[in-house]
Amino acid sequence: MLLTALALALLAIALAWPVPLLLAAASWPSRAPGTALLLWQAIAIAGGLSMIGALLCAGLAPLGDDLVRAALALPAALAARGIAAIGVPGLVALAAAVALTVYLLAHLVRTIVLANRQRRRHRDLVALLTSPHPTRDATRVLDDAAPIAYCLPRGFGSTTVLSRGLLDALDGDELAGVVAHERAHLDERHDVVRLAFRAWRSALPWFPIAAVADDQIARLVEYLADDRARASVDRAALARAIGLVVPVIPGEPGAGGVTEIGALRRGRLLAPSRLPSPTLWAIRLAAVALVAAPTAWLFTPALSGLG
Amino acid sequence: MATLGQLERSVMDELWDAPDPLDANVLRDRLAAADGQRELAVTTVLTVLSRLEKKGMITRDRSARPHRWRAAGSRAEHVAELMHDALGDAGDREAVLARFIGRVTPEDAAALRRLLGDRATAD
Numbered sequence: 001m002l003l004t005a006l007a008l009a010l011l012a013i014a015l016a017w018p019v020p021l022l023l024a025a026a027s028w029p030s031r032a033p034g035t036a037l038l039l040w041q042a043i044a045i046a047g048g049l050s051m052i053g054a055l056l057c058a059g060l061a062p063l064g065d066d067l068v069r070a071a072l073a074l075p076a077a078l079a080a081r082g083i084a085a086i087g088v089p090g091l092v093a094l095a096a097a098v099a100l101t102v103y104l105l106a107h108l109v110r111t112i113v114l115a116n117r118q119r120r121r122h123r124d125l126v127a128l129l130t131s132p133h134p135t136r137d138a139t140r141v142l143d144d145a146a147p148i149a150y151c152l153p154r155g156f157g158s159t160t161v162l163s164r165g166l167l168d169a170l171d172g173d174e175l176a177g178v179v180a181h182e183r184a185h186l187d188e189r190h191d192v193v194r195l196a197f198r199a200w201r202s203a204l205p206w207f208p209i210a211a212v213a214d215d216q217i218a219r220l221v222e223y224l225a226d227d228r229a230r231a232s233v234d235r236a237a238l239a240r241a242i243g244l245v246v247p248v249i250p251g252e253p254g255a256g257g258v259t260e261i262g263a264l265r266r267g268r269l270l271a272p273s274r275l276p277s278p279t280l281w282a283i284r285l286a287a288v289a290l291v292a293a294p295t296a297w298l299f300t301p302a303l304s305g306l307g
Numbered sequence: 308m309a310t311l312g313q314l315e316r317s318v319m320d321e322l323w324d325a326p327d328p329l330d331a332n333v334l335r336d337r338l339a340a341a342d343g344q345r346e347l348a349v350t351t352v353l354t355v356l357s358r359l360e361k362k363g364m365i366t367r368d369r370s371a372r373p374h375r376w377r378a379a380g381s382r383a384e385h386v387a388e389l390m391h392d393a394l395g396d397a398g399d400r401e402a403v404l405a406r407f408i409g410r411v412t413p414e415d416a417a418a419l420r421r422l423l424g425d426r427a428t429a430d
Contacts, residue, residue: 122393
């Protein structure tokens with residue numbers, strides 16, 4: 001089982017460092033944002049799973065080659081022989097596996113609780129600061145010059161908030177594009193995906209790849225929402241709206257990120273291009289395999305037996 | 308009959324616009340004058356006030372009898388908080404936000420209401 005531990009550790013390292021960097025630098029995700037989002041999630045899950053799995057395998061190696069059986073035998077072995085049953089290194093590895101699992105889960109729960117509290121507060125503010133749009137359903141207008149549009153997630157009223165600045169800046173088609181874009185975020189539950197990656201980022205503040213992943217996810221969900229919106233509204237109008245809404249910063253060129261993402265989104269709207277279907281399916285299969293392989297490795301004695 | 312949500316908004320608007328803290332009686336009179344809600348009871352206003360207090364939107368001055376109330380922050384501050392929340396979520400828009408904090412004046416708000424009225428008919 002030590003060999004399994006080693007293989008999983010190598011996989012964990014690959015998924016923690018070079019693989020995400022390569023994916024972040026690749027250009028194809030803008031041509032297949034949904035598939036790229038799937039791959040990012042697979043990398044995050046497989047990375048965590050193989051890291052924790054590697055520690056478990058290393059810790060339980062003295063108790064046999066079958067991870068499940070070794071785990072079940074652990075209490076009896078500890079009762080009979082004390083720490084000697086797995087040795088001090090084994091104990092350290094097990095403790096690290098448990099600590100890492102608890103830490104990551106606790107952070108996810110904490111992030112969810114904080115996000116819910118913030119959303120409740122936000123919903124209160126929206127109710128007090130905005131007025132209902134005279135003609136659009138489930139839409140409220142904020143009295144502010146900044147051109148913004150966003151949606152409150154489901155469970156919080158599913159409201160679209162538009163600012164006066166936005167209504168001023170956009171014509172009817174452009175506004176329809178912006179609203180369709182924001183609705184797509186709501187319908188596809190992008191807030192949930194973002195929450196998971198944000199939890200990961202806040203759990204590992206010293207780990208730059210978590211921030212890279214979070215930023216990539218933010219970009220991909222914008223692409224996805226653009227693609228959904230373009231199915232129902234005029235894409236030239238949507239591209240115009242992005243140009244009008246994002247860089248409206250009086251007298252100052254936007255910070256790199258602002259203009260960069262706006263330009264990228266406009267570019268892919270005006271010259272749409274999709275990855276060929278076989279490539280898409282190959283990537284999707286790879287994403288599934290990425291999660292399935294370490295799982296199978298951990299729980300199939302025949303494979304663990306290799307060690 | 309206005310809903311509690313609408314009443315909360317009207318009460319906040321009164322408190323945001325008032326230079327001094329107001330008590331429930333004065334608020335009831337102003338709301339009645341603004342919306343023509345003659346049947347509005349002071350107890351209803353007190354209910355709304357305690358809901359707003361729970362939300363941290365207003366504070367109570369207990370030294371006066373009857374108690375008087377003031378907005379915890381200005382309207383502009385709350386708009387800024389709202390925008391910070393909404394935009395902070397999408398990291399790439401934070402730079403946009405910083406430029407716009409605290410820019411709404413009462414004149415802006417009045418112009419907006421006219422404008423929204425125009426939009427309503429234009430749409």
